[in-house]
Amino acid sequence: MSEVKIYFNNIWLAFYTAAVGMRRTFLHLFTPAVTIQYPDVKLKLPERARNRLYVNIDDCIGCDQCSMACPVDCITIQTIKGTPDQDLGTTSTGQKKRLHVPLFDIDIAKCCYCGLCVYPCPTECIVMTDVYEFSEYDRSNLIYRYSIMTPQDIEQAKEKLKKSEEEAAAKKAAAATAAAAAKLAAPATSAPAAPAKTEPINPSPDAPGQAKS
Amino acid sequence: MIELLKSFLGDSLFVYLIAAALPMLFILPYALVAVLLEMKMAAHIQDRLAYMYTGWHGVLQPVADILKLLQKENTVPHVADKFLFALAPYLIFIGTYAGFAAIPFSSAYIGSNIDLGVFYIVAVSSLVVIGIIMAGWASNNKWSLFGAMRSAAQIVSYEVPTALALVVAVMITGSLNLQDIAKFQAGGIQNWLVFGGPLPLLQKILIMPFTFITFIILFLAGIAEVNRTPFDLAEAESELVQGYNTEYSGMKFAIFYLAEYANMFLVSAIVVTLFLGGWASPFGNALSGPLWGFFWFVAKGMFFIFVQIWIRWTLPRLRVDQLMYTSWKVMTPFLFVCIFAIGLILVL
Numbered sequence: 245m246s247e248v249k250i251y252f253n254n255i256w257l258a259f260y261t262a263a264v265g266m267r268r269t270f271l272h273l274f275t276p277a278v279t280i281q282y283p284d285v286k287l288k289l290p291e292r293a294r295n296r297l298y299v300n301i302d303d304c305i306g307c308d309q310c311s312m313a314c315p316v317d318c319i320t321i322q323t324i325k326g327t328p329d330q331d332l333g334t335t336s337t338g339q340k341k342r343l344h345v346p347l348f349d350i351d352i353a354k355c356c357y358c359g360l361c362v363y364p365c366p367t368e369c370i371v372m373t374d375v376y377e378f379s380e381y382d383r384s385n386l387i388y389r390y391s392i393m394t395p396q397d398i399e400q401a402k403e404k405l406k407k408s409e410e411e412a413a414a415k416k417a418a419a420a421t422a423a424a425a426a427k428l429a430a431p432a433t434s435a436p437a438a439p440a441k442t443e444p445i446n447p448s449p450d451a452p453g454q455a456k457s
Numbered sequence: 458m459i460e461l462l463k464s465f466l467g468d469s470l471f472v473y474l475i476a477a478a479l480p481m482l483f484i485l486p487y488a489l490v491a492v493l494l495e496m497k498m499a500a501h502i503q504d505r506l507a508y509m510y511t512g513w514h515g516v517l518q519p520v521a522d523i524l525k526l527l528q529k530e531n532t533v534p535h536v537a538d539k540f541l542f543a544l545a546p547y548l549i550f551i552g553t554y555a556g557f558a559a560i561p562f563s564s565a566y567i568g569s570n571i572d573l574g575v576f577y578i579v580a581v582s583s584l585v586v587i588g589i590i591m592a593g594w595a596s597n598n599k600w601s602l603f604g605a606m607r608s609a610a611q612i613v614s615y616e617v618p619t620a621l622a623l624v625v626a627v628m629i630t631g632s633l634n635l636q637d638i639a640k641f642q643a644g645g646i647q648n649w650l651v652f653g654g655p656l657p658l659l660q661k662i663l664i665m666p667f668t669f670i671t672f673i674i675l676f677l678a679g680i681a682e683v684n685r686t687p688f689d690l691a692e693a694e695s696e697l698v699q700g701y702n703t704e705y706s707g708m709k710f711a712i713f714y715l716a717e718y719a720n721m722f723l724v725s726a727i728v729v730t731l732f733l734g735g736w737a738s739p740f741g742n743a744l745s746g747p748l749w750g751f752f753w754f755v756a757k758g759m760f761f762i763f764v765q766i767w768i769r770w771t772l773p774r775l776r777v778d779q780l781m782y783t784s785w786k787v788m789t790p791f792l793f794v795c796i797f798a799i800g801l802i803l804v805l
Contacts, residue, residue: 255787262772269502269771279506 552584604700639735
């Protein structure tokens with residue numbers, strides 16, 4: 245192309261391409277907007293969307309597996325062993341609850357929404373919901389406390405456990421003394437006082453729990 | 458208009474003050490509408506919705522914006538030249554507003570019915586350059602200064618095609634008075650200068666392509682003169698933050714904003730008056746009283762505001778060399794050809 249031709253061609257192209265673009269934008273003036281008016285209209289989340297954690301504490305057996313699975317340690321669980329005479333009820337999946345859960349805290353500010361805590365739960369009591377609007381002015385409000393036990397309940401449970409442990413220890417001690425007595429009885433001498441006194445100190449309060457679990 | 462006011466109020470300073478304030482009564486509501494139109498069009502071209510909460514579909518948003526800007530702190534950079542910094546926005550607005558004095562809003566109203574209207578507008582609107590350079594220099598910010606320099610280079614370059622395009626209209630109408638130019642085109646759409654003006658048929662047909670080219674060039678040069686996309690090198694956001702008004706806040710920024718939109722209308726008004734009949738009704742004598750004249754003038758003006766916004770949200774920014782190329786190597790030679798051809802046709 246000669247210089248002159250290029251010159252006029254450029255001018256033609258400038259107008260032509262501008263016209264193409266402006267036609268396109270003009271058509272877009274009348275296409276419906278894709279905007280979602282968020283607080284008024286919300287998109288439906290996908291079925292497996294992972295958002296705020298929820299714990300159905302009635303179903304929790306205090307197994308601590310969710311807390312162990314958590315990569316950022318945002319779940320804190322404490323348990324108190326139930327005593328044999330107590331019936332803590334069953335979960336909706338029919339599992340028997342054996343532990344009180346006096347503390348089940350989730351620091352949702354730390355949570356990374358990986359969902360790893362959901363899978364190990366044997367009773368499916370920790371789930372990810374589709375709630376995503378839970379900002380707070382104070383960070384401490386983001387620690388969700390799921391335990392429904394009151395301080396009195398916790399106190400009672402602890403006392404009960406202590407008592408039952410003491411009873412168990414006493415029983416054990418008694419059994420031990422009895423055994424010792426029986427042993428001693430065989431050689432036909434009597435010195436039962438000494439072992440009965442020392443024995444109850446031996447088992448520490450959590451020793452039976454560890455042994456059992 | 459001034460004569461009418463004089464008959465009511467006598468020959469006092471009040472008459473002139475009122476006459477001078479009348480365009481303001483139009484510019485302020487117009488700026489609100491234009492800001493809203495700009496945002497809404499930007500949004501809808503991008504398939505968004507824009508403001509939806511302030512009033513019905515967000516129509517009150519510009520009012521809210523103005524209220525916000527009124528309350529904002531007026532920051533002045535520590536190293537700025539305080540006096541020039543404070544003066545610049547007002548100077549820019551004065552330059553724009555002075556242009557409105559010679560614009561015939563209707564057959565009954567023109568701020569100042571001077572016989573040098575076209576010349577006056579070209580002269581006075583150049584004051585904006587001083588304001589822009591002042592703002593850029595006084596801000597003591599390199600980006601502001603870059604923006605101001607570019608803007609000055611651009612406006613000075615585009616004065617040439619603008620002035621030449623005005624010459625074309627003046628040649629055909631034989632008057633520099635904008636009111637006369639508008640009157641010349643009265644009597645229906647076929648009499649507008651874009652379509653050759655009210656000349657004998659043969660001349661009209663011969664002249665039509667040239668006036669049409671002139672009209673397009675005048676409009677594009679006008680967009681360039683008000684520093685709008687695709688000629689917005691002065692405030693190229695991606696390169697220069699915001700150009701010469703980077704350091705401004707609060708009411709001073711609002712004045713810049715107002716001046717920009719007033720300038721947009723001034724350009725539209727000049728294009729409309731020179732080539733599209735001004736306040737003349739497109740249906741000849743039907744619907745052509747003074748009030749209808751105002752309506753037609755504003756309607757045509759708003760159409761060009763619409764086109765300017767439309768162009769802004771469609772086309773990307775030109776490079777600096779392309780900008781100069783367009784002005785000096787395309788617009789100016791084309792206009793010389795147009796002037797020559799039209800002169801020839803008119804003489805024959």
